[in-house]
Amino acid sequence: MPDFPSLAAVAASIRQGKVSPVEVARHHLDRIARLDGRLRAFITVDADRALAAARGLEADAGRGRWRGALHGVPLAFKDLCFIRGLPTSCGTRTAEYFTAEQDCTAVTRLLAAGAVCLGKLNMTELAMGALGDNPHHGHARNPWAVEHCTGGSSSGSGVAVAAGLALGAVGTDTGGSIRLPAASCGITGLKPTYGRVSRAGAMPLSWSNDHLGPMARTALDCALMLQAMAGADPLDATSSSHPVADFVAALEAPVRGLRVGVPLDFFFQGLDAEMEAGVRGAVATLATLGAHVAEIRLPDPQVLNDITGLISRSESSALHARLLRERPQELDAFTRARLELGLGVPAYDYLQALRLRARMARAFTREVWSLVDLLAVPVIPEPAPPLRAALEGPLEERIARQSRFSRLTRPFNGLGLPALSLPCGFSAAGLPLAFQLVGRPFDEATVLRVGHAYQRATDSHTREPDLG
Amino acid sequence: MSENKFLQAELAALLGVIERLAGELSLAEEPARFAAALEDGAPAAGGRAAPGPGSPR
Numbered sequence: 001m002p003d004f005p006s007l008a009a010v011a012a013s014i015r016q017g018k019v020s021p022v023e024v025a026r027h028h029l030d031r032i033a034r035l036d037g038r039l040r041a042f043i044t045v046d047a048d049r050a051l052a053a054a055r056g057l058e059a060d061a062g063r064g065r066w067r068g069a070l071h072g073v074p075l076a077f078k079d080l081c082f083i084r085g086l087p088t089s090c091g092t093r094t095a096e097y098f099t100a101e102q103d104c105t106a107v108t109r110l111l112a113a114g115a116v117c118l119g120k121l122n123m124t125e126l127a128m129g130a131l132g133d134n135p136h137h138g139h140a141r142n143p144w145a146v147e148h149c150t151g152g153s154s155s156g157s158g159v160a161v162a163a164g165l166a167l168g169a170v171g172t173d174t175g176g177s178i179r180l181p182a183a184s185c186g187i188t189g190l191k192p193t194y195g196r197v198s199r200a201g202a203m204p205l206s207w208s209n210d211h212l213g214p215m216a217r218t219a220l221d222c223a224l225m226l227q228a229m230a231g232a233d234p235l236d237a238t239s240s241s242h243p244v245a246d247f248v249a250a251l252e253a254p255v256r257g258l259r260v261g262v263p264l265d266f267f268f269q270g271l272d273a274e275m276e277a278g279v280r281g282a283v284a285t286l287a288t289l290g291a292h293v294a295e296i297r298l299p300d301p302q303v304l305n306d307i308t309g310l311i312s313r314s315e316s317s318a319l320h321a322r323l324l325r326e327r328p329q330e331l332d333a334f335t336r337a338r339l340e341l342g343l344g345v346p347a348y349d350y351l352q353a354l355r356l357r358a359r360m361a362r363a364f365t366r367e368v369w370s371l372v373d374l375l376a377v378p379v380i381p382e383p384a385p386p387l388r389a390a391l392e393g394p395l396e397e398r399i400a401r402q403s404r405f406s407r408l409t410r411p412f413n414g415l416g417l418p419a420l421s422l423p424c425g426f427s428a429a430g431l432p433l434a435f436q437l438v439g440r441p442f443d444e445a446t447v448l449r450v451g452h453a454y455q456r457a458t459d460s461h462t463r464e465p466d467l468g
Numbered sequence: 469m470s471e472n473k474f475l476q477a478e479l480a481a482l483l484g485v486i487e488r489l490a491g492e493l494s495l496a497e498e499p500a501r502f503a504a505a506l507e508d509g510a511p512a513a514g515g516r517a518a519p520g521p522g523s524p525r
Contacts (some may be wrong), residue, residue: 059469194506240503242510306485312481337475344479352490354499361505369509418505441506 001027004464007073007167007221014028014061018367021061025054025116028074030163032118035467038146040138041159043079044086044166045119050074053116069248071114071222076166078154079120080127080203081107090203091123091153092323093136093330104201105236106170106229113228118166119345121156126320127172127205127334130180130406131155131390133253135332139387143184144431148384151184151405154178158185158368159216163467168216168225174205174312176379176409178213179421179436183379186432187214188451188461190222191409193442194416195240197226198233204319206312207238208354218461219420219451223247226444236405242442251452256290258450261372266301269406273381278433279378282424282454286376288394289453296372299363307353307360308414309403314350317342322346332389333395334402361415365441375438378408379421383431409436418444418453423460432460 001019013019029047056163057072077083080090087095104107106232111117122140124132132155133139140155142148144162154171158181161169171178173191190213197212214225231407232241262283268276287293302386317339319325321405324331324339331339368375381404390401392429412419418439425433439447455461 195503240506242507303485303489306482307489310482310486327524337471341475341479344475345485349483349486351499352486352493354502355481355493355497356486356489358499358501358505359493359497361502361509365505395471399478400476416502440509440511442510 001409004164006217010074010167011032021054021057024072027051030280039163040122041140041156041165043089043120043122043137050116050118050189054337070114073167074116074118075168076118076121076155076160076229077107077170078123082201083107086120091134092094100201102201105198109228121160123155124153124331128335130337130402133391142384147386149387149390151181154181158182161187161215171215173211174209175413176406179379179409182385182421188218188222189280189421191419192444193418194310197229197236198236198239200233200235204366206315208311212312219448223448245301247445247448251449253449255450255453258291259372260286260291260293260374260376261296262376263296263298267377271378274427275378275433277381278425282435283376285457299360304411304414307356308410308415310353313342314345334398337395357414370441377436379434379436383427412438418447420447422451425460
């Protein structure tokens, strides 16, 4: 079995009887045992139950019983997804910081489609932080350069997929936490529309801005995972009953004629030169595929960042106030400062921010989606920076660094729009470059379709890190 | 700048943005309109429906 197969390829091989679910699970557990001491992608490895599940799936396959499109596919889950029988640290020092009445709906749906749970993945403390560090469980390490950041907060999710420790992972994204590690680790990650995937059973950070989504090697892999995860859930009042498209079938529709907007100013200001070249190259590729590319002006993204940030700060402080009040010494200084900031937000300003967010979402529909079908923008302002340097200096410098790293992703959390991060080359130092495709609300199908077409025409997503 | 002063400055900046923009809001603007904006912004229906849960591909 190759070290870095795609989820779709393995699912097809299992279906064709070329490889068994137990072989696939063992392959990944062996890689975790060999590599994760160095990479720290996992907080909890659930080897025994994974093998037991794989044996059950193998027996089912032998009887011609297929659970779904992910039959026998090993996945891993950010350690804020509640799964009965496993601890849920949420990246904190406390092993079981979060419990829920039911297992995480997204996980339950993936397992119902035949996936095998390998375990729970590293993350930044309380899902706060854009760079991927964790003082309690060890910093997750970037497979392309272990001294560089992984991006956060779904750091372990990015590392596990990039290093071939899992075929896919679930991440969460409140200000970029799926797309930042996907971009930093050279994989594909989708933040769906707000409400598209249930948040039930996942630790909340900001109920207005939280999204769960798939992280995998390719857009096709993400489509297969999203198909299982998406749809209304009575356990999450914010989940949407908007119809779920056939994301996989939609991948085959043509890209020709789609209008792709490239907003300049904010998104390209201060961008690293290699990153800019990578993003512009990706946009040029979309044009060769028949997309109509045009520059576009957006409603002020910095204002969106400020509004989204204020809402997130306020809601996260309300949610985690007890930890902050009773055990502040357990928290990293960065996390504590972020939570303390939220305590100072007056109700008046929080409510005005929510009203402004609604107005900006409507303005975006009116001013942007009347002109284009998609946006193409960078994800991160530079390739993943060195970890040690990112953690150095006084607190205000650390906060400013983290805010800068997530400034290109946060606007789309406030707007609730689907956004897909895709690799688009490598820097001279061998670090991944990335761009994101942003679509209309509930139009994950188009975002994934264009991402799939881009990956058919390019090969960055097929490159493999040298892990020895 | 001390940690406390830095946090106060960051908060003041955020609140300043809200104060500047809130004056432009109409009385009809409520947070619940966000969900409606997502629905209104969605493309017209017409794509293929998803297969049932667990359907093989």
